[in-house]
Amino acid sequence: MSYGGYLDLGTLLAAQRPISRPEHHDELLFIIQHQTTELWLKLVLHELEAACAYLRADELAPALKCVARVKHIQKTLTEQWSVLATLTPTEYAQFRNVLGNASGFQSYQYRAVEFVLGNKNAKMLQVFDADPVAHAVVLQALEQPSLYDEFLRLLARRGYAVPAAVLDRDVTLAWTFQPELVPLFASIYANPDEHWAAYETCEELVDLEDNFQLWRFRHLKTVERIIGSKTGTGGSSGAPFLRRALELTFFPELFAVRTEIPG
Ligand code: HEM
Ligand SMILES: N[C@@H](CC(=O)c1ccccc1NC=O)C(=O)O
Secondary structure, three states, rough: HHHHHHOHHHHOOOOOOOOOOOOOOOHHHHHHHHHHHHHHHHHHHHHHHHHHHHHOOOOOHHHHHHHHHHHHHHHHHHHHHHHHOOHHHHHHHOOOOOOOOHHHHOHHHHHHHHHOOOOHOOOOOOHHHHOHHHHHHHHHHHHHOOHHHHHHHHHHHHHOOOOOOHOOOOOOOOOOOOOHHHHHHHHHOOHHHHHHHHHHHHHHHOOOOOHHHHHHHHHHHHHHHHHOOOOOOOOOOOOOHHHHHHHHHOOHHHHHHHHHHOO
């Protein structure tokens, strides 16, 4: 066994193939920024799937360990935007045309992560109709209970009053705000010592969402500085579309509970 053999560096390092002609110096940065993101997303999915499985098996501590690793990856991904931010609008404009209609909308691993965190939308599946591998990954994430679903099921098994409608919901649908969960979380937050496992997990989920939003924010800011208000190659309005995504929340009840804490 050798270093390059074990890591399959031949394959990995042959996978950066700029298509601009003459080749633009900065296209390699653009490719590597995306490829490293996709590699980390692969690990994020692997860890989130494991976290779901541990929750299903009532093993909270190892589930939280997976979440902790995901949080570190998210921080790395958020920091990594600064590398791409060295790409000036002038430089990007010199090879943007070669990208055609390709865009981040087509990142199946990103879509699967959104789905595992509960932001589901079956319509996004059709983007992957022509790619069976991508389709299967996103479909699996659509059809399985989200991390939040698994946590709420675990709470129900531990005797917490999670409404039946929440436990029996169609998990392929996007999560919608469930007001009945707010008093349940309020009782957990009112007495952390008695509900430590639940309390700690709630805060870990809030961290995940916070980190996800920071990544989205840095994407938006990088996009603003590189393409301004141009429309996206994927057909969206560009920065306004990305700005609206900052209003999304995966765990609305965990934010609503904050208002209910006396004091
Ligand atoms: C010059 C750099 C970049 C620009 C100008 C840019 C721009 C955009 C725009 C305008 C969109 C909306 C879709 C569209 O109409 O095209 C988008 C979506 C997206 N981009 Fe980027 N992007 C850049 C870099 C990246 C990188 C490095 C990643 C990392 C993988 C990424 C991941 C995504 C994802 C996942 C979406 C879909 C977001 C969603 O559906 O909520 N982008 N990007
Ligand atoms: N949507 C970007 C293009 C872009 O960023 C992109 C193009 C091809 C492959 C991945 C991309 N990344 C994220 O959207 C743009 O409108 O310039």
